[in-house]
Amino acid sequence: MAAVDYRLEGEIAVLTIANPPVNALSLPVREGLMQALERAGGDPAVKAIVVTGEGGTFAAGADINEVSSGLVLKSPITREVQARMEAASKPLVAAIEGVALGGGFELALACHWRIAATTAKVGLPEVKLGLLPGAGGTQRFTRLAGPEAALEAITAGHQIPAPRALELGLVDALADPALDGALAFARRAVAERRPLRVTSDVGERIRGVDPELFAAFRRKLEAKARGQLAPFRIVDCIEAACTRPVEAAFARERESFIECRDSPQRKALVHLFFAEREARRIPGLGPEVTALPVHRAAVVGAGTMGGGIAMALANAGIPVSLLELSAQALERGLGVVGKSYDASVARGSLTRSQADAALGLIRGVSEYPALAGADIVIEAVYEDLEVKQEVFGRLDRVAGPHAILATNTSTLDIDAIAASTSRPEKVVGTHFFSPANVMRLLENVRGRHTSPETVATVMALAKRLGKIAVLAGNCDGFIGNRMLMFYGAEAEFLLEEGATPEQIDRVIEGFGFAMGPLAVRDLAGNDVGFQIRKGRRLPPDERWSPILERLVAGGRLGQKAGRGYYRYEGRTRIPDPEVVALIEQVSRELGIERRSIPDEEILERLLHPLVNEGARIVEEGIALRASDIDIVYVNGYGFPAWRGGPMYWAEEAGLERVIATMRRLAPRRGARWRPAPLLERLVASGRGLSSGLA
Ligand code: NAD
Numbered sequence: 001m002a003a004v005d006y007r008l009e010g011e012i013a014v015l016t017i018a019n020p021p022v023n024a025l026s027l028p029v030r031e032g033l034m035q036a037l038e039r040a041g042g043d044p045a046v047k048a049i050v051v052t053g054e055g056g057t058f059a060a061g062a063d064i065n066e067v068s069s070g071l072v073l074k075s076p077i078t079r080e081v082q083a084r085m086e087a088a089s090k091p092l093v094a095a096i097e098g099v100a101l102g103g104g105f106e107l108a109l110a111c112h113w114r115i116a117a118t119t120a121k122v123g124l125p126e127v128k129l130g131l132l133p134g135a136g137g138t139q140r141f142t143r144l145a146g147p148e149a150a151l152e153a154i155t156a157g158h159q160i161p162a163p164r165a166l167e168l169g170l171v172d173a174l175a176d177p178a179l180d181g182a183l184a185f186a187r188r189a190v191a192e193r194r195p196l197r198v199t200s201d202v203g204e205r206i207r208g209v210d211p212e213l214f215a216a217f218r219r220k221l222e223a224k225a226r227g228q229l230a231p232f233r234i235v236d237c238i239e240a241a242c243t244r245p246v247e248a249a250f251a252r253e254r255e256s257f258i259e260c261r262d263s264p265q266r267k268a269l270v271h272l273f274f275a276e277r278e279a280r281r282i283p284g285l286g287p288e289v290t291a292l293p294v295h296r297a298a299v300v301g302a303g304t305m306g307g308g309i310a311m312a313l314a315n316a317g318i319p320v321s322l323l324e325l326s327a328q329a330l331e332r333g334l335g336v337v338g339k340s341y342d343a344s345v346a347r348g349s350l351t352r353s354q355a356d357a358a359l360g361l362i363r364g365v366s367e368y369p370a371l372a373g374a375d376i377v378i379e380a381v382y383e384d385l386e387v388k389q390e391v392f393g394r395l396d397r398v399a400g401p402h403a404i405l406a407t408n409t410s411t412l413d414i415d416a417i418a419a420s421t422s423r424p425e426k427v428v429g430t431h432f433f434s435p436a437n438v439m440r441l442l443e444n445v446r447g448r449h450t451s452p453e454t455v456a457t458v459m460a461l462a463k464r465l466g467k468i469a470v471l472a473g474n475c476d477g478f479i480g481n482r483m484l485m486f487y488g489a490e491a492e493f494l495l496e497e498g499a500t501p502e503q504i505d506r507v508i509e510g511f512g513f514a515m516g517p518l519a520v521r522d523l524a525g526n527d528v529g530f531q532i533r534k535g536r537r538l539p540p541d542e543r544w545s546p547i548l549e550r551l552v553a554g555g556r557l558g559q560k561a562g563r564g565y566y567r568y569e570g571r572t573r574i575p576d577p578e579v580v581a582l583i584e585q586v587s588r589e590l591g592i593e594r595r596s597i598p599d600e601e602i603l604e605r606l607l608h609p610l611v612n613e614g615a616r617i618v619e620e621g622i623a624l625r626a627s628d629i630d631i632v633y634v635n636g637y638g639f640p641a642w643r644g645g646p647m648y649w650a651e652e653a654g655l656e657r658v659i660a661t662m663r664r665l666a667p668r669r670g671a672r673w674r675p676a677p678l679l680e681r682l683v684a685s686g687r688g689l690s691s692g693l694a
Contacts, residue, residue: 004032005054006039011047012186013040014179022060023053025103030076033107037084048186049088051111052095052179058120059104064129067261068270078103078135082110086198091189095182096120096171101159106133109140112197113189114171115182116162122170125157127230129273130266130642134257138237139200139250144169146205150238151217155231169205200246209242227512228642230260264652268644272634275627275645279470280463282455283624289452291460292402294318298374300391302333302364305408306380308436311337314361315437316465321365321374330364337362340437368398375400376461378430380408383532388412389420396421404454406430410481411532414447414474424449428458431478433636441636442469445478470632473622476536480632482617483646485536486609486673488529490665491517492545494602495583498594501565502575507602512640517606519573520638521548522564527557542670547586554582608661611650615658615676618647618694626651626689647689656683 003026005016015036017023033051040046053059066072076084085092085107094100094108096116105122108114116122124133124141132138133154142150145168153160165171175181188194218235225231233256240249260266298321299310306322313320322337324330341355350358371377377395381387388407395405404426407417418427429445442462446455455471462469472478477485491504505516521529530552533544551557551564556579558564559571566573587594614629623629630645643649650658659675666673678694687693 002032003028004036006036008046009050009183010187011045011190012183013043013046013049014183015040015049015051016054017052017059018054019059020055022099023055023057023104024061024063025059025078025107026063026066027071027074029059030078030081033081034076034084037081037088041088041090046090047190048091048093050093050095050179050182050186051107052182053097053104055098057098058094058096058100059107060099061102061104061125064270064273067129067131078106082107082135085110086200088112088196091186091194091196093182093186093189095178096122096162097178099123099159102126102133102137103135106135106137106140109137109144109170109199112199113173113185115173115175115178115185116165116171117176117178118162118174119176120162120178121159122162122165123157123159124154125159127155127157127234128269130228130230130263130269131260132230132234132237132253132257134254134261136200136250136253138234138253139241139246141170142238142241143199143202143206147209147213147238147242150241151213151235154238155217155221155225155234200250206242211239211243214239227640229263229265233260265642268642268648268652271627271644271648272630272641275631276468278625279468279628279631280459282459282471285452285456289456291456292375292404292453294375294457294461294464296320296374298323298371298377300371300377300379300395301381302330302337303380304434305432305436306378307333307337307340308434308438309378309380309408309432310362311340311358311437312432312465312467314358317361318464319361319363321363321370323365323368323371325366327366330366334362334364340435368394371395372398372400374403376404376406376457378406378408380432383410383412383535385412385416388417392417392427393420396423404428404457406458408432411477411535413476414445415449418447418449425451426454428454429472429474429478430458430461431472431480439636440467441632442467443472443478443480443632443636444469445472445474447474468631468635470628471624473620475617475620475622479614479617479623479629480636482622483610483613483629483633484637486613487606488517488521489544490605490609492547493669494597494605495547496545496587496590496592497597498587499597499602500575500580500583503597503599504602504606507599508606510599511603511607512643514638518565522558522566522568522573525558525560526552526564539670539672542672545586547583550582550586551579604657604661605665607646608650608658609665609673611646611658612662612673612676612679614647615678615689618689619676619678621694626694651689655679655689659683 003019005018007014017029019029040049062072092111094111094114100108100122124137126133149168162174221231237253237256240252296319297313299306300323302322302324310320310322324333341359344350345352345355379391381391406428414429418424428450431443433439433441444458459469501518505519508516530548556564559568562568567576617623618626626647629647633639634641634645659679662675681693
């Protein structure tokens with residue numbers, strides 16, 4: 001079949017895009033559309049044209065490989081196809097089944113009318129790849145739906161369900177199947193000689209817009225998208241649609257598109273896009289290894305994490321038993337879950353009936369035998385090896401022989417936990433991030449005896465929960481927390497040498513993290529951080545800074561105590577001279593002469609040790625590839641996505657810089673702070689982290 005099929009339905013030419021799997025607008029599709037439009041336009045027997053897609057979807061966008069290769073700019077480009085469409089002298093109707101996204105939706109927007117299936121979704125998600133819609137999307141969307149809706153939807157890359165798109169004026173009617181509706185619509189348009197509605201000429205919603213709308217939206221974006229190019233350029237384009245002549249406004253979009261396309265942010269986000277795909281591939285896990293079906297699940301411990309994990313399972317339609325041994329703890333845990341669903345409803349992220357349906361799948365239980373029917377049990381009790389071993393021993397006795405026993409431990413040894421069961425091949429780490437029902441990352445941890453089938457099951461489960469999973473090997477802290485230890489330790493060493501908490505947090509937040517390391521500590525609780533630190537054994541040539549311990553001893557437990565690295569008024573942090581005095585006292589005791597430390601040094605000393613440890617993790621095979629680490633940090637630790645993740649960022653800046661920082665630090669910090677051998681090999685051979693040299 002050609003990339004665009006042409007057939008006649010009576011007097012209507014039906015143009016069907018057929019480019020599996022998602023009908024991306026590759027060059028053959030654009031050529032096919034041009035030819036088909038010529039043919040339909042030139043055939044006097046054809047009175048109207050319907051454009052649709054094969055295989056239950058309209059078109060999911062431009063071909064991302066063509067964006068990278070530049071083929072996307074080979075004529076006919078999408079804009080030329082659209083110009084041909086808008087110049088058509090016969091009614092042109094899009095029939096949208098499945099999704100019309102990005103360039104696919106831009107194509108539909110250039111038709112005179114759009115008919116969508118009730119379950120279809122439309123949207124312009126380009127911003128997620130650091131781009132903006134470059135084929136009139138910002139202009140036509142704004143003209144049809146108005147600037148408020150355009151700002152919200154295009155800067156966030158939202159997918160819009162068809163009923164909402166109808167309300168907004170983006171589609172003209174809903175019909176199932178969409179093609180039948182579009183054919184009927186086209187016939188009526190012919191019979192009624194309806195004037196053609198060229199979207200670029202639609203003007204009602206863009207007139208008389210208050211300029212303050214854009215200023216206010218930019219301020220809102222400052223808080224959410226600081227440092228990012230594409231969202232701000234999208235606002236510029238939507239503003240241009242409302243304030244400039246058509247030609248100038250479309251030109252503005254084209255210029256902004258090129259600026260975004262050529263920006264390092266776009267490249268970084270495309271790196272992450274491919275990294276996500278790659279993370280699902282587990283070497284040695286062939287198609288013969290199948291995931292076990294998960295019909296029912298159980299969670300042990302209804303604390304912060306257990307409650308969130310139960311919600312994540314229930315939200316995916318999996319019935320879950322939630323175990324706490326005391327009735328009081330169970331009641332408290334279920335209470336928190338209920339409140340959290342109420343908050344989702346209040347926020348509009350779930351409807352009341354969706355929340356009730358999910359809540360109905362969570363059953364509180366207080367005895368182990370109640371877990372017998374589960375296909376997977378996820379343990380989320382205290383972070384204490386003995387407690388976890390005891391729990392796993394009991395789970396092993398009550399769970400069905402096929403059941404997988406997973407632990408949510410942040411740092412403990414999976415093999416030591418597995419040793420307390422008779423089924424180490426079915427024991428695995430499933431490290432969720434807080435809040436577990438929201439955070440997209442799942443770090444799955446493979447123990448020495450974990451079977452391929454168990455790994456396949458937890459990878460498939462992640463997908464079902466709408467999460468992105470990375471597979472890690474078993475070591476202290478796995479991927480994320482192992483690297484973080486160096487970042488956290490160095491933050492305190494910087495304090496000892498002369499930095500202040502607000503300087504450190506300001507530098508890291510300026511880089512693009514949502515929160516700096518010390519503000520994060522205050523949020524999580526300094527007592528919790530100190531407890532974790534005590535559980536870790538340092539090599540004899542290393543030390544911890546005493547600052548954290550002193551804060552805890554002085555009751556500075558963080559936000560919950562109203563004081564930590566900062567003083568708090570509500571959630572607002574305020575620099576605290578008493579903390580600075582405490583830090584200065586530590587510097588004096590250690591004989592360190594305090595100095596003013598440049599921001600650049602702070603950034604390098606915090607992030608380079610993180611990257612250096614990441615390289616060791618790749619070299620040891622704890623991570624399957626460097627890009628998995630990028631996925632972990634962007635999705636679990638707040639690393640700015642538009643910088644591509646720590647490994648990508650470091651490589652773009654030059655890995656030799658990481659080596660230089662580590663050479664300076666290692667003599668004072670210990671052997672683990674020496675440059676990772678992998679980095680030295682890569683720099684010596686002029687190769688990159690994806691070269692397979694690990
Ligand atoms: P938490 O203290 O909030 O909850 C633990 C719960 O387990 C409590 O409700 C407790 O009553 C219950 N419990 C203890 N022993 C039990 C037993 N034998 N049987 C049944 N229930 C039992 O702790 P949390 O923050 O939810 O952490 C749980 C686990 O998740 C820990 O291993 C922790 O390291 C890990 N983790 C925590 C976070 C986080 O941000 N809090 C993130 C990732 C992983």
